[in-house]
Amino acid sequence: QVQLVESGGGLVQAGGSLRLSCAASGRTFGSIAMGWFRQAPGKEREFVAAIHWRGSSTYYAYSVKGRFTISRDNAKNTMYLQMNTLKPADTAVYYCAALKRASSWGTTETYEFGYWGQGTQVTVSS
Numbered sequence: 001q002v003q004l005v006e007s008g009g010g011l012v013q014a015g016g017s018l019r020l021s022c023a024a025s026g027r028t029f030g031s032i033a034m035g036w037f038r039q040a041p042g043k044e045r046e047f048v049a050a051i052h053w054r055g056s057s058t059y060y061a062y063s064v065k066g067r068f069t070i071s072r073d074n075a076k077n078t079m080y081l082q083m084n085t086l087k088p089a090d091t092a093v094y095y096c097a098a099l100k101r102a103s104s105w106g107t108t109e110t111y112e113f114g115y116w117g118q119g120t121q122v123t124v125s126s
Contacts (some may be wrong), residue, residue, distance in 0.1 A: 002026040002115045005097050009120030013084055020081040020120060029076035033099035035113055036081045036094035038122075045106035049081065050099070055123030059106065063089075086124045093119040 008020040022034070035050035049060045051071040058070050067086075072076035072079040086090060099105065104112045 002032065004115055006094060006096050006099070006117040006120040007107055009094060009111070010121045011123045011125065014087055014124055014126050016086050016124070017082070017084045018086065020083065020094055020096075020121060020122070022079040022081075022117060024077045024098075026077075029077045029098075033102065033105055033108070034072065034079045035097050035099060036070060036079075036109060037095045037097060037113070038090075039119075040092040045110050048094070050082050050105075050108075052078065052105065053102075061108070078123075083122070086122075088124045088126045089104070089126050091122060093121050095119045097115070118123035 001032050005023045009033040012018055033052050036048040037045050038048050039045040047061050048064055049068055051058045051070045052070050055072050062121045065085050069082040096117050100112055100114045
């Protein structure tokens with residue numbers, strides 16, 4: 001079992017940066033691939049980025065590639081999302097989640113992830 005808590009959201013101007021954190025409890029964090037998702041008002045939750053349990057492999061949504069960087073520190077049971085060059089379109093509630101099955105690595109489907117955190121709001125003003 002893994003429990004996840006996101007933090008680091010806030011209000012930032014377009015072009016600015018934020019770093020989100022996802023703190024995990026449970027001894028299995030270091031062996032689970034993790035992901036970030038986001039949900040804007042009136043829209044479905046969408047994939048942002050994922051990182052392998054080793055931290056050596058990552059993949060991103062096209063809309064954030066080159067601007068966002070996902071990373072993790074298994075010793076601290078924490079995953080991060082560094083967000084640079086933020087745009088108003090990045091405004092959303094950001095969630096972290098754990099990949100349910102290792103064989104699903106590479107997926108962007110929401111249903112393949114579980115143990116969702118409560119989310120942290122990111123608002124980018126123009």
